[in-house]
Amino acid sequence: DPHYPLRRPRQMCIRATVDIVEAGTILCLTEGLNAVRALRAQCPDKIIVADWKVADAGETLAEQAFGAGANWMTIICAAPLATVERGHEVALRGGGEIQMELFGNWTLDDARAWHRIGVKQAIYHRGRDAQASGQQWGEADLSKMKALSDIGLQLSITGGITPADLSLFKQINVKAFIAGRALAGADNPPQVAQAFHSQIRDIWGE
Template sequence: MTQPQLQVALDQLALAEALQSLTLLAPHIDIIEAGTLLCCSVGMQAVRTLREAYPQHTLVADLKAADAGETMTRLAMDAGADWTTVICAAPLATIEKAHETAEEYGGEIQIELFGHWTLNDARDWQRIGIRQAIYHRGRDAQAKGQGWSATDLDLLRALADIGIAPSVTGGLDAQDLALFKGIPVRAFIAGRALYGAPEPAAAAQAFRQQIRQYWGQ
């Protein structure tokens, strides 16, 4: 089983704050995400700046597109993103257009699993070429104290069986990773647990240690 990667979600509103976070975190992570809030705040300048500063990292533009799949994907990819996101509620035609456009750039589309979706939806996504999805608890769910359930874990396994590699996010800390042992997670995504930690590099190393422990070297 491939070892999961570690992704930081930069959801600050100020680009300078996001860049400051990366000065300590970048050596310890695999994937940099220009978060939805950051992209809404400063636009594709966030993606362009991150691409220029960190050319070796995989870069995600978390746009959560719901329509205009081609245009949204081109905006992200032209700015330097490797991957960008489409919300699961988007019409299949939008997802397919986004995927086709991403392929022109050698990039990928990730489906954001917010709200209602089914495994039949996932099969449709896989059929048109989608290979990644992001499974998470939103901030509102976290605020209500909703933890990771057996249903969550079963759905992650089902996605992997369909052929869609799931990434996991939503209030994760390093100790949560043990819950996902045995599941072929594409990446673990954390935001404030990394850049908001007293020692961000140490926080990233704690995630790394858990990944090594449960998925091997």
């Protein structure tokens, strides 16, 4: 069964300890819309993200993502503003949201334009390759995140995040922490998820 990995008990045992479940880019490229549908069926009470990094055809792809059960869909920062607008319009009709993926080149003027048309969220990355090369979170990252927060965007932060990292982002308008590898590679994923929740409560009181 090609969808067996989506149903492994070990992976699903953390369902009670996370708030958002992402259908990641690699998974979606492999399994297509079935990845979103399967996660929606297994996690009916969770926010589901279709991490598609859309670059074009914003309306069509948003209709597919939200139609399959996603609550949020990602659009790459290099996408034309028209693509963002079309995707955002579909998201609004379905009660969903667009997340802008800040991979590669983008500017604060871009961020202002996204926010001006109604987009509320962005994802700030330390990418897989950057992390593997030893790149750490630094003042330049935090400064950019603060500027994005000041524009009014809510940030999801990702890139090898661990519970010990969270205090770095205390002054940032954080929407979520994306912790795929920290959970998937853990011996006890629910325990790690609880550690994230504990740190979030200690730092933000939520």
